Amino acid sequence: MLLEIRNVSKAYAVRSERVHALGDLSLELDVGDFVAVQGESGCGKTTLLLTAGGLLEPDGGEILIGGQNPYALTADRRAELRARQLGFVFQQFHLVPYLSVLENVLTAAMATQQSESSQRAEANTRALELIDHLGLKHRTEHLPGQLSTGERQRTALARALLNRPQVILADEPTGNLDRTNAALVLEHLQEFSREGAVLLVTHDEQALEYAQRVCKMEAGRLV
Amino acid sequence: MSIWRLVIREIGHRKLNFGLSLLSVSIAVGSFVGALRLLEWHELRSVDILAAQQVQTERAIHEQQAKVHQAGAQLNDAMRKITKGLGFNIFILPTTQDLESFHLRGELTETMPESHVARLSESKLITINHLLPIVTHRLQWHGPKQEQTVIVIGTRGEVPIMHRNLKSPLQNPVESGNVVVGYHIHIKQGLKLGDKLTLLGQEFTVSELHPKRNSIDDSTVWISLATAQQLLGLENLVHAIMALQCNCATQDRVGEIRAEIAKTLPGTRVEELSSKALARAEARTQTMHAAQAALQRQMESGDQQLEQEKNRQATLGKQRELLAGILVPLVLVGAAFWIGILTLGNVRQRTMEIGILRAIGFRSKQIVKLFLAKSLLIGLLGALLGYGLGMGVAHFWGTMQWSAGMPYSEKAMAEWAMDHWFSPNLLLVTMLIATLLSGLASWIPALLAAGKDPATVLREG
Numbered sequence: 106m107l108l109e110i111r112n113v114s115k116a117y118a119v120r121s122e123r124v125h126a127l128g129d130l131s132l133e134l135d136v137g138d139f140v141a142v143q144g145e146s147g148c149g150k151t152t153l154l155l156t157a158g159g160l161l162e163p164d165g166g167e168i169l170i171g172g173q174n175p176y177a178l179t180a181d182r183r184a185e186l187r188a189r190q191l192g193f194v195f196q197q198f199h200l201v202p203y204l205s206v207l208e209n210v211l212t213a214a215m216a217t218q219q220s221e222s223s224q225r226a227e228a229n230t231r232a233l234e235l236i237d238h239l240g241l242k243h244r245t246e247h248l249p250g251q252l253s254t255g256e257r258q259r260t261a262l263a264r265a266l267l268n269r270p271q272v273i274l275a276d277e278p279t280g281n282l283d284r285t286n287a288a289l290v291l292e293h294l295q296e297f298s299r300e301g302a303v304l305l306v307t308h309d310e311q312a313l314e315y316a317q318r319v320c321k322m323e324a325g326r327l328v
Numbered sequence: 329m330s331i332w333r334l335v336i337r338e339i340g341h342r343k344l345n346f347g348l349s350l351l352s353v354s355i356a357v358g359s360f361v362g363a364l365r366l367l368e369w370h371e372l373r374s375v376d377i378l379a380a381q382q383v384q385t386e387r388a389i390h391e392q393q394a395k396v397h398q399a400g401a402q403l404n405d406a407m408r409k410i411t412k413g414l415g416f417n418i419f420i421l422p423t424t425q426d427l428e429s430f431h432l433r434g435e436l437t438e439t440m441p442e443s444h445v446a447r448l449s450e451s452k453l454i455t456i457n458h459l460l461p462i463v464t465h466r467l468q469w470h471g472p473k474q475e476q477t478v479i480v481i482g483t484r485g486e487v488p489i490m491h492r493n494l495k496s497p498l499q500n501p502v503e504s505g506n507v508v509v510g511y512h513i514h515i516k517q518g519l520k521l522g523d524k525l526t527l528l529g530q531e532f533t534v535s536e537l538h539p540k541r542n543s544i545d546d547s548t549v550w551i552s553l554a555t556a557q558q559l560l561g562l563e564n565l566v567h568a569i570m571a572l573q574c575n576c577a578t579q580d581r582v583g584e585i586r587a588e589i590a591k592t593l594p595g596t597r598v599e600e601l602s603s604k605a606l607a608r609a610e611a612r613t614q615t616m617h618a619a620q621a622a623l624q625r626q627m628e629s630g631d632q633q634l635e636q637e638k639n640r641q642a643t644l645g646k647q648r649e650l651l652a653g654i655l656v657p658l659v660l661v662g663a664a665f666w667i668g669i670l671t672l673g674n675v676r677q678r679t680m681e682i683g684i685l686r687a688i689g690f691r692s693k694q695i696v697k698l699f700l701a702k703s704l705l706i707g708l709l710g711a712l713l714g715y716g717l718g719m720g721v722a723h724f725w726g727t728m729q730w731s732a733g734m735p736y737s738e739k740a741m742a743e744w745a746m747d748h749w750f751s752p753n754l755l756l757v758t759m760l761i762a763t764l765l766s767g768l769a770s771w772i773p774a775l776l777a778a779g780k781d782p783a784t785v786l787r788e789g
Contacts, residue, residue, distance in 0.1 A: 151787060160687060161783040181691045188689020195786065199684040203341030204334070211329040216689030225329075264688065 106169070107271045107302045108134040108157060113166030115152055115325075126152040127163065128325040134272060134302035139295060141316030142306045142327070149325040150306035151276055157304060158191055158274045159183050171271055188216035192265030194294075196277035198257040200249040206260050207232055207245045213267040228267065235263040239293060255286025262293055273297055275305040279312055291315040331694070335701045342674065349670045349706045349766070350713065356663030357714025357762050358721065361754065363652035365722035369729070370648055374641035381637055385630035392626055396619045419599045420444070420569040420589060427599065434479050434544045435466040436567035442557075444593050445569055451592045460570040463556045465528075471517040472525065478513055479548040480527065482556020501552070506535035508550040514538075527551070528559040571598075660765060667706070667769035671699060675777040682777050683785025692778035699774035700767055707763030715758050 115127040126149040134140055144150050155161035157168060159175030167174055170190050175183045192213075200209045207229075214228035236245055239259040249257055258278060265273055275294060279287035287309065294303050295315045305312060306322075313319050320327045339346045421430075422438040429435055445461040463482040468475060484501050502508055507527065509519055514537045519525065523534045532551060540546060557563050571585070586598045675682070682695055 155783045155786065158687070160786070181693070184686070184689045184691045187687070193684075193687050195684075199680060199687075199786075201334075201681050201684075203337045208329055208333070208337070212334075212685065213688050215329055215331070215334070215694070216685070216691075268689075 106133055106135050107138075107171060108132075108304065109167075109169040110153075110157055111167045111169070113153075113156055113163040113168065115149075115156055115161065115163045126325050127156065129166070130325065130327055131166075132157075132304075132320070132327065134304055136271075136301060137298060137317070138302040139298035139315065139317040140302070140304050141313050141319045142304070142322050143308060143313060143319055144306070144322035145308065148322050150322055152325075153322070154274045154276050154304065154306050158193060159187050184216070188213070189268055190271050192268070192270040192273040194258070194261050194265050194273060194275040194278045194290075196280040198249070198254075198261045198281075200257055200260055200264075202249055205246045205248060206236060206241055206252070206256075206263075209249065209260055210235060210263045210267055213264045217268055232263065232267055235266055236260075239263050240289075253286075254281050255283070255289065258282055258286065258290050259293070262290060266297065270301065272302045272304065275303060275307075277307050277309070278305065279307065279309050284311060287311055331697050331701055335698060335705065338678075338698075339702065339705070342677070345670055345674050345677075346702075346706065349667050349703075350710050352663040352666040352670075353706055353710025353762050353766055354714040354717055356660050356765060357711050357758050358717035359659040360656050360761065361715050361718030361758055362722040363656050363718075364754065365719060366726065367645070367648060367652060369722065369726040370641075370645050373729075374645060377641065378634065378638060381634055385634060389623070389627050389630055392623045396623050399615075399619060418571045418585060420448075420571060420593065420596050421567075421599060423595055423597045425568075425597070430599075433466055434464070436464045439463075439562060439565040439567055440593075440596060442564050442566045444596070445566065447592060448569065448571075448589075458571065461553060461566040461568075462570060463553065463560060463562050463565070463567050465556070465560055467528070469527065471513070472519070472523075473517050476513065476516055477547065478510075479544065480556065481548055481550050482553040482560070483550055484553035502550050503535065504552040504555050505533060506551070507532035508536040508538065509534055510538050510548040511540040511546040513547065513549060530555070530559060660761075664765050664769040667703070667766055668773060671703070671770040671773035672776070674702075675699070675773045678777070679780060679785055682780050683782045686780065686782035687786060695778040695780075696774045699770050699777055703766040703770035703774075704763055707766035708759055710766065711755070711759040711762035714762065715755055 110130060110132040113127055113130050114125070116123045116125045118124075130153065132140070142150055142153065152161065156163050157170075159168065159170065162176045168176065170186060173186060175186050178186060201212060204212065210232040211228060214225070214232070233242075233245070236242055239262060241256060241259055241263070244252055244256055244260075249260070252260065258281070262278075273294065278290055278294070282290065288311070291312055292315070294305065297303060298317070305316065307313070322328070421436070422440045425436060425438040429437060442461060445459055448459055460483060465480045467478060467480060469478045507525065513519070514534070517525075519534050519537065521534055521537060524531055525534065526532075527549065538545060553566075557565065589596060589598050685695065686692075
């Protein structure tokens, strides 16, 4: 199993009250899974993704990524686990504004601390292949500010794919895209899901068409 | 891609932040280097001023010493000439001679045997050069035109001293029948050479007319000693023996002569005629002593001035060191604070970027490295710029001061201009200080950046 979410719960303290973002939620993803979690804003979709991504420790339950509980690891080991096993795609793209498309993609390789030149060269080659594959070859040296939103999201997708992760966690990846670009991104996610797993949280109906499995989420629970 | 590439790209993206950080490091390093350089300048200039003042003082003292020595040598020489060349004159008189009568009227009444002269000339006296035996008489003379008081002196000229080579005589003998006439007498009586005149009942021919001497000589006539002795009834007697140009090595010259004469001529006394030359010599000796005392005072004053200048320069140096000691750390702390603020601002600007990098797997150490690498670059570049800035400003200021202030030496100027422009050690020290300053100032903001929770950043972003 690539990703196991077992009875996970998470609550935030908002002023003097506790708001339950996740409540006893369980989900499993294996190779070939493309799971879309649909729900209204504030239902806990992003919290689910952050928790599953080893970024937000749950109050209860357990997360296993490739069989490893990230929250049982040190912060550095957890970061390494994220770098090697997970890929993130966000609605706001979150590209580094002063780095070119190629450099943005290669930041993922930096996270794995490749020290040997052969490793760096290999990462560079793969980055160029991904850029080409995602239709961004002519944009390789461009800065994010010079790209369209679709190109930015494809750049973010290339970054997520660089380290050959097992799972891609996508938070509203088509939220800022037109239908054409959204379709392009979703097709690439679908393509990835043949060898890995995709957990996509969205309220975009179009995205649901590409998912193998759709889960509805309300008040922190899958229904 | 390396951390450095990422840092350099970020610097290129946020130039203002980097420029301001660089400026603060440059100013801090510039203050440090400039302060050091100016303290060096002060040291160099102090040495230069003191050296110049010492040279000036020594030169003045040497000049003064040379003058005093030259004056002393001249005085010694003059004194030697005065005492040896001119000598001074003494009268050898009978002990019974009333000096008051001699001083008031120029008249001698007591006599002594003329043989005393021969005894003196045959003795081995070394203090006397010339011997002149005389008889003298004061009288009211009825001249060709008017009556006047005259002193008649009978002289036979100089008596040679036997043990010495004959010296040129100070006074020539007067031939029998001739008379030598003093200035007032020949003017009042209208006498000319060859004129005849009657004196003590005997006729004489004027053989010489003296020019004005401003002494009793102007009222004196000289005739042959033998004639005078005969006319005055003083055969084989003399009133006095004049000893002219006496030489003495010691200052108690009269005592020395008295001692010698007393051995040779008992019953005589020695009286000094004139001591003007000696008085002048003594006055000059006193002047020389005064000059030497003044020289000593000048030397002491020069030493004092030099010491005062040393103290003044030392005080000035301490004040400048104190100022630099306060100002430089203040600037360094200020710069560190400013860099810290700028880095903190940079961290806030890059919150989302840090969050996403953490999310994709960057470790906290890598985030810290991003900021410290940047601060290292700021430190190194700031050190280079600050070094140049500090050196440049200090050099400009120092050179202006050199040009404005005197005295200064070519050597000091050359040292200032050439040798202090580049110091590898100082540059290394400043690079070390600058990177430490920048690194320490960025340390806390970098830790804050590394400690950012990516989940919070992504949820809020």
